[in-house]
Amino acid sequence: MGFFKSVGTVTRKVVTGPKAYIVPRVVRKTGKQLFNYDNRVNSIYCPRCGESYLKLLEPTATPQRVKESAFYLVEDIPEDSLVYWVCPECGFGFEADTYGLKKSKDTIEQVRDFIRDTSLDELHSDIEITDDEIEEKINNHMRTSRIYFFISFIFIMFMMIGAIKGAILFVLAISLFIATLVLIALKWSYRAWQLRTNSLYAENPKEQFLTWLSTNNPFKAP
Numbered sequence: 001m002g003f004f005k006s007v008g009t010v011t012r013k014v015v016t017g018p019k020a021y022i023v024p025r026v027v028r029k030t031g032k033q034l035f036n037y038d039n040r041v042n043s044i045y046c047p048r049c050g051e052s053y054l055k056l057l058e059p060t061a062t063p064q065r066v067k068e069s070a071f072y073l074v075e076d077i078p079e080d081s082l083v084y085w086v087c088p089e090c091g092f093g094f095e096a097d098t099y100g101l102k103k104s105k106d107t108i109e110q111v112r113d114f115i116r117d118t119s120l121d122e123l124h125s126d127i128e129i130t131d132d133e134i135e136e137k138i139n140n141h142m143r144t145s146r147i148y149f150f151i152s153f154i155f156i157m158f159m160m161i162g163a164i165k166g167a168i169l170f171v172l173a174i175s176l177f178i179a180t181l182v183l184i185a186l187k188w189s190y191r192a193w194q195l196r197t198n199s200l201y202a203e204n205p206k207e208q209f210l211t212w213l214s215t216n217n218p219f220k221a222p
Contacts, residue, residue, distance in 0.1 A: 003056055008034050009188065010198075031122065033136065036101075044108060044111055044115070044200070045191075046089065046092055047092070047099070047115065047200065048073035052090075054086060054092075054093070054094070054108075054111070054121070055085070055086055055088055056085055056104060056105055056107075056108075057083065057084045057085075058083060058084075059082045059083070060222045062084040062086060063091070065091065066084065066086050066091050066093045067093075067095070068094070069091075070093040070094055070095045071094045071095065071109045071114065073095060073096055073097070073111065075096055077099075078095045081097055081098045081099040082095060082096075082097070082098070083095075083098055083104045084096070085107070085108065085111050094111045095109045096108075097110065105214050106131070116203060122180070123221060134195055136222070137192075137195055138192045138195050138196055138222070139221075141188045141189070141192035141195070142221045144185075144188045145185045145186070145187075145192070145218065146185070146219070147185075148181050148184050148185035148188070149182070149184070149185045149218075150183075151181055151220065152178050152181035152182050155174055155178050155181065159171055159174045159175060159178065159198070185218070186213070186218055189218040190212055190218070192221065192222055193216060193222040196222035
C-alpha cells in the first residue's frame with residue numbers, strides 16, 4: 001500500500017508540475033515558485049505534511065478547526081491583531097500577533113522563531129509525524145527530481161536535433177522548457193536535502209540554496 005501511495009504522490013507531482021510552472025506565464029510562475037522572491041521569502045514550508053507553504057490568512061478567512069488546533073505563539077492576543085499562517089494542504093497552522101508591525105506578512109518571523117526555539121523533534125512529536133513518514137517524503141522528492149531530470153534529458157536530445165536542422169525558434173522554445181524542467185528537478189532534490197538535514201527554516205534561504213547547489217550532488221539522495 002505504501003509503495004502505491006508513493007507512486008501516486010510522485011505521479012501527481014510530475015503530471016501537475018508543468019501546468020503549475022509552465023502554463024501560461026513561464027518566467028514569472030517559475031521565478032515565484034522556485035526562487036525566493038515570493039513564497040520562500042514570505043512564508044515557510046509546512047512542517048507537518050511537507051507538501052506546501054504556509055499561507056497568511058485573516059481570522060475571518062481561517063476555518064474554525066484550524067483556529068482550535070493552531071499553535072499559539074503569543075498568549076492573550078487581542079482579536080483585532082490576530083492572523084494565521086495555515087497550510088492549504090493539511091490545515092496545520094500558527095496564530096501570530098500583528099501588534100506593532102507594519103505588515104501582516106512580517107508575522108512570519110514569529111513562526112520562524114518559534115520553530116527554531118521549539119526544535120523539530122518536539123514539533124514533529126506534537127504534530128504526530130514519524131521518521132518513516134519523513135523518510136518517505138525524502139524518497140518521493142528524489143524520485144520526482146530524477147524523473148524531471150530524465151524528461152529534461154529527452155528534450156535535450158530533441159533540442160540537439162533541432163539545432164542540427166537549423167530550427168532556431170524551436171531550439172529557443174525548447175531550451176526554455178528544458179531550463180524549467182531542470183529547475184523543478186533541482187527544487188525537489190533541494191527539498192529532500194532540507195528534510196534530511198532539518199534545514200527547512202533557514203534565516204537566509206537564498207544563501208542556503210546556493211551553498212547546497214555548490215556543495216551537493218542534486219542527482220544523489222542526501
